[in-house]
Amino acid sequence: MASHGEPRSLDIPSGDIQVVARVVQLLxxxxxxxxxxIVSAAQELGVGKSTAHRYLxxxxxxxxxxxxxxxxYEFGTLLAELGTMALSRLGVVNLARPIxxxxSNRVRHTVVLTIWNGRAPVVAQVHEDSSRTAHVSIRVGSTLRPxxxxDIIFRAFQKESFNLRYRDAPGDFLPGLEDELAEVRRTGVAIRxxxxxxxRAVGVPVRDPEGMVIAALAVVGVTSLVPDDEDSDVVMVLREGAQAxxxxxxxxxxxxxE
Incomplete structure (x- = not known):
């Protein structure tokens, strides 16, 4: 019997441990x-196709x-939700807030941090500008449409992210999008x-220290007040913010x- 204060060992059936290990292998x-x-899953686990099918x-x-x-099969919604929470807990949202x-103070527009939830971009943080009579308000938690x-930023850089997966090809939902995605990959900025x-929204990718895209940083404002030039001061300040x-x-x- 364990003495008082010693950690209690858990009696976990070996079969349960094997199931968890196999799920991790597949992930x-x-x-x-x-x-x-099914074929690749069976080969990975070293089991028959029927067993692999049951796991999947x-x-x-x-x-x-x-x-x-x-x-x-591809990444499911639960994994995407967990990935979103993990990004938040890694401090991305909190670290981004003062930046x-x-x-926002420099460009005098609302600034939005967006992360991917597995199906669409979701607003994770907002700094709303109110220095102009006309400005844009966005609610945290809002799901942005295709x-x-x-959304263009995430689609353009999906191969440079751990969790950006699409049920359809990236260019399927809008005619001619592939050309725009190629241009966004070249310039590093999306303007819509x-x-x-x-x-009008201007967005740039936010990368982790390893260079993987984990979020999008965007300026959102009234069309007449936000420049649509990829070399504008707004884009320059956004890029500096993403790097920060x-x-x-x-x-x-x-x-x-440490």
């Missing part, structure tokens, strides 16, 4: 390949996977305007490792 394979099917079906039922087509305030500047709403967030993440990690 690692998924992270490397972007999608998995169970993971789908619990939201870890979702079907890309009849035989192929967003500085960017075709916004932030909504004539019906009278709003990356540096803040690097410093935070180095400090935590």
């Amino acid at each position: 690692r394979l998924l992270g490397e390949a972007g999608s998995i099917d 079906a169970s993971m789908e039922n619990h939201g870890l996977l979702q079907r890309r087509d009849r035989n192929r 967003m305030e500085r960017v 075709g916004t500047a932030q 305007s909504s004539a019906s709403e009278g709003v 967030i990356t540096q803040a993440l690097r410093s935070s990690r180095e400090g935590a490792g």
Whole structure:
């Protein structure tokens, strides 16, 4: 019997441990390949196809996977939600807050930090500008529709992120989007305007210290007040802000490792 104060060992059935280990194996394979099917899952686990199918079906039922087509699986909504929470807990949102305030004060527009939830961009942090009579308000937690500047950023740099996966090809939802995505990858900035709403958004990617895209930083304002030039002062300040967030993440990690 363990003495008082000693940690209590958990009696975990060996079968449960094997199940967890196999699920982790499949998730690692998924992270490397972007999608998995029954054949690749069976080969990874060293089991028959029927056993592999049971694992994939169970993971789908619990939201870890979702079907890309009849035989192929990709990241599920639960993994995306957990990834979003992990990004927040890594300090991205908190570290970005003072930097967003500085960017907003310089450009005199609302500044938005957006992360990907597995299906769409979600607003994680907002610094609203009120220095102008006409300005844009955005609610934290809002899901942005396809075709916004932030959505374009995530789609353009999906291969440079751990968790950006799409059920359809990136250019399927808007005609000719592939050309725009290529241009965004070249310039590092996405600019989108909504004539019906009278709003323009300018977005840039935010990267972690390893260079992976983890968020989008955007200026959102009234169309007539936000320049649509990729070399504008707004773009310059946004890029500086994104770099400052990356540096803040690097410093935070180095400090935590001391």
